[in-house]
Amino acid sequence: MASPCEVIIQTTDKALALIIGNRVTKEVWRIEDKYNRYNQDSLCTLINNNAGKPIAIDEETYQLLVFADQCYQLSDGLFDISSGVLRKVWRFQGRNEHYAKFPSQTSINTVLPYVGWHKIHFDRQQITLARGMEIDFGGIGKEYAVDRSIILAKQLTEQPVLVNLGGDLAVSGPRYNNETWQVAIEHPDVDSHINQNADMIISLKSGALATSGDAKRFLIKDNIRYGHILNAKTGWPIANAPRSITAVAPQCIQAGILATLALLQGSNAEQFLTEQEIKFWSRR
Amino acid sequence: MKNITEKPNIKAVLTIAAATLLGTNSLAHAESNTFETEPDEWKFDTAILYYSEADRVSAGEAIFNAQKTFDTEEILNLKLTIDTLTGASANGAVAQPTVQTFTRPSGNGQYQIAPAETPLDDTFRDTRVQLNAQWTQPIAPDYTASGGLHLSKEYDYLSLGINGNIAVDFDRKNSTFSAGFSYFKDTFSPEGGLPQAFSSMLIGDSNADSWDDDFSATRIGSEDDKTTVDILLGFTQVINRRMLMQFNYSYSTVDGYLTDPFKVLSVVNNNGEAQDYIYESRPDSRVKQSVFAQSLYHFDTTVLDVSYRYMWDDWKIKSHTIDSRFRIPLGDSFGKESYLQPHFRFYQQSAADFYQPFLIDNESIPAFASADYRIGEMTAYTVGLKYGMLVNNGHELSFRIEYYSQRPTDAGFDEIGVLKSVDLYPSVDAVIAQVTYSF
Numbered sequence: 001m002a003s004p005c006e007v008i009i010q011t012t013d014k015a016l017a018l019i020i021g022n023r024v025t026k027e028v029w030r031i032e033d034k035y036n037r038y039n040q041d042s043l044c045t046l047i048n049n050n051a052g053k054p055i056a057i058d059e060e061t062y063q064l065l066v067f068a069d070q071c072y073q074l075s076d077g078l079f080d081i082s083s084g085v086l087r088k089v090w091r092f093q094g095r096n097e098h099y100a101k102f103p104s105q106t107s108i109n110t111v112l113p114y115v116g117w118h119k120i121h122f123d124r125q126q127i128t129l130a131r132g133m134e135i136d137f138g139g140i141g142k143e144y145a146v147d148r149s150i151i152l153a154k155q156l157t158e159q160p161v162l163v164n165l166g167g168d169l170a171v172s173g174p175r176y177n178n179e180t181w182q183v184a185i186e187h188p189d190v191d192s193h194i195n196q197n198a199d200m201i202i203s204l205k206s207g208a209l210a211t212s213g214d215a216k217r218f219l220i221k222d223n224i225r226y227g228h229i230l231n232a233k234t235g236w237p238i239a240n241a242p243r244s245i246t247a248v249a250p251q252c253i254q255a256g257i258l259a260t261l262a263l264l265q266g267s268n269a270e271q272f273l274t275e276q277e278i279k280f281w282s283r284r
Numbered sequence: 285m286k287n288i289t290e291k292p293n294i295k296a297v298l299t300i301a302a303a304t305l306l307g308t309n310s311l312a313h314a315e316s317n318t319f320e321t322e323p324d325e326w327k328f329d330t331a332i333l334y335y336s337e338a339d340r341v342s343a344g345e346a347i348f349n350a351q352k353t354f355d356t357e358e359i360l361n362l363k364l365t366i367d368t369l370t371g372a373s374a375n376g377a378v379a380q381p382t383v384q385t386f387t388r389p390s391g392n393g394q395y396q397i398a399p400a401e402t403p404l405d406d407t408f409r410d411t412r413v414q415l416n417a418q419w420t421q422p423i424a425p426d427y428t429a430s431g432g433l434h435l436s437k438e439y440d441y442l443s444l445g446i447n448g449n450i451a452v453d454f455d456r457k458n459s460t461f462s463a464g465f466s467y468f469k470d471t472f473s474p475e476g477g478l479p480q481a482f483s484s485m486l487i488g489d490s491n492a493d494s495w496d497d498d499f500s501a502t503r504i505g506s507e508d509d510k511t512t513v514d515i516l517l518g519f520t521q522v523i524n525r526r527m528l529m530q531f532n533y534s535y536s537t538v539d540g541y542l543t544d545p546f547k548v549l550s551v552v553n554n555n556g557e558a559q560d561y562i563y564e565s566r567p568d569s570r571v572k573q574s575v576f577a578q579s580l581y582h583f584d585t586t587v588l589d590v591s592y593r594y595m596w597d598d599w600k601i602k603s604h605t606i607d608s609r610f611r612i613p614l615g616d617s618f619g620k621e622s623y624l625q626p627h628f629r630f631y632q633q634s635a636a637d638f639y640q641p642f643l644i645d646n647e648s649i650p651a652f653a654s655a656d657y658r659i660g661e662m663t664a665y666t667v668g669l670k671y672g673m674l675v676n677n678g679h680e681l682s683f684r685i686e687y688y689s690q691r692p693t694d695a696g697f698d699e700i701g702v703l704k705s706v707d708l709y710p711s712v713d714a715v716i717a718q719v720t721y722s723f
Contacts, residue, residue: 067304178613
């Protein structure tokens with residue numbers, strides 16, 4: 001997952017904590033191994049390497065694709081799990097290289113034909129990508145793993161559990177005595193010494209929160225700041241989007257997708273979430 | 285580019301999509317719903333209550349409450365209560381050193397009471413069905429209105445009522461003022477009809493040919509009614525983040541048939557021996573007022589709820605009620621989010637000005653008289669304990685057990701002759717058990 005992950009269990013039972021920790025770790029690795037596109041043995045890689053041919057899928061993959069399809073429909077095509085090929089031309093690096101890596105429109109145009117969820121066919125048994133296309137579960141996989149972990153933890157115990165996979169997290173319920181979990185969200189300017197202590201504390205009794213956006217990965221051109229969220233239709237990053245959005249929802253996967261859909265609205269991100277009556281925090 | 289914000293129900297679509305993906309398909313059981321309200325969901329409460337007085341009345345009660353909150357914040361509440369009552373109730377006559385014979389209120393048959401026993405009529409058997417519907421909705425910012433209907437039916441009793449209430453929030457919702465009224469019309473049609481006030485209970489051979497005519501001579505009709513108008517003013521104030529106070533004032537007028545047709549008074553001679561039993565008589569109106577103060581205090585984990593009520597009426601009954609509950613969370617050690625809640629209630633009332641434990645032969649009969657212990661001087665207390673916890677899917681299950689003790693006291697009446705040797709003010713002890721399940 002390439003980010004710190006943790007399971008917090010409020011219990012005095014060490015053995016139980018160990019069991020839950022192991023079970024959650026196993027589940028997270030299972031999802032990682034199955035859907036990480038960088039893992040050469042993953043199902044995702046198998047699908048991508050065989051674009052043009054039907055690849056058999058299981059029920060879990062089918063359900064994830066259905067979910068991705070609904071996000072595509074809801075966002076009117078802005079959110080597209082086939083947009084990952086655009087990263088071949090967009091390289092978002094650290095802050096010293098902000099101005100260096102803008103691709104030409106020509107090079108964007110060469111990869112755009114390989115983006116488009118509507119060109120992908122899938123059913124309960126198989127998926128077929130058009131040649132040259134790739135899919136990427138990066139936008140939903142981690143959040144899905146959080147939700148799965150909570151489900152498993154709840155099957156094992158009634159003790160309060162929090163699962164945090166690199167900042168996307170969910171809780172099984174309130175802590176003892178109906179107390180809230182205090183969750184700190186890292187301030188975007190983590191490199192700046194001025195705001196070092198400006199973490200935000202969020203109280204969570206149930207449900208999940210997820211953050212979309214990355215404060216450190218962006219490009220600046222003509223004084224416009226481009227985050228690393230790409231518009232699948234134009235091939236360009238969304239302009240004027242907040243650096244990141246943290247959203248709260250009953251399930252982590254909902255929170256994550258809501259945050260991403262909001263970022264895709266650019267300057268209207270906050271308005272979008274406000275209209276949907278979602279609790280969120282935005283950083284600009 | 286079409287603007288995504290034109291689609292208003294993204295949240296709802298995603299909720300369903302996520303639930304499908306995660307196999308938590310039934311949205312009603314989505315365990316962790318952090319969206320602020322749960323509109324369009326019904327919430328149900330069910331309760332079974334058992335009340336038993338030692339040697340007297342037993343009652344069983346089933347309550348079914350359904351509440352639906354709409355997304356526009358209207359609330360519909362429907363409540364069905366069914367209770368059954370069986371057992372014996374004091375008929376008002378005093379105990380005697382000899383066997384006493386009484387006629388049942390219906391006129392069908394008689395019953396005998398052993399020496400020194402408090403006369404109880406054991407024919408109480410009734411089932412009551414009660415329906416309440418209440419609609420609450422915001423009518424303007426900070427204004428909430430509510431209206432309701434009430435229907436209660438027993439074999440010999442029908443009660444119909446309407447109510448309305450308006451509440452205004454101010455000071456950033458830290459204060460609420462409310463005003464309400466209710467109107468009830470009750471019709472009483474006991475089997476055997478309504479007795480003539482102060483007429484003698486007919487006692488003799490109920491199989492005799494003249495019995496029915498003689499009995500109906502003591503009756504004034506088959507039914508009568510009463511109307512009740514209540515006005516309630518309330519004020520709730522948030523004192524700080526730990527404390528809440530509430531103050532109420534209520535004014536209630538009742539007009540009509542307020543007598544209990546099942547109650548009699550013993551007429552005794554100078555030696556305290558019963559010569560006659562005459563049906564009681566009460567005024568046909570009553571004006572009651574009360575003031576009430578309640579305070580809720582939230583300690584770090586526990587919650588203390590204390591209230592006091594002072595009631596007075598033009599029958600000269602005055603009462604004080606102190607009620608307190610203390611909620612102690614037990615964490616998850618004895619069931620998920622379990623808690624214990626001890627309850628203590630103290631009640632003290634003075635007698636109505638026409639209350640008489642008995643009448644003395646050859647003395648003039650007052651305008652009104654009743655020996656009903658419920659309007660006599662008494663002290664009562666309740667101690668109880670409630671235990672609740674969350675079960676599957678966050679549903680709440682709770683158990684309550686209480687002990688109730690009612691101790692009528694002498695309001696200064698001389699005990700004469702044989703009455704000195706019997707208990708004129710028998711106490712009543714009762715046990716209340718309740719199981720509640722909310723889902």
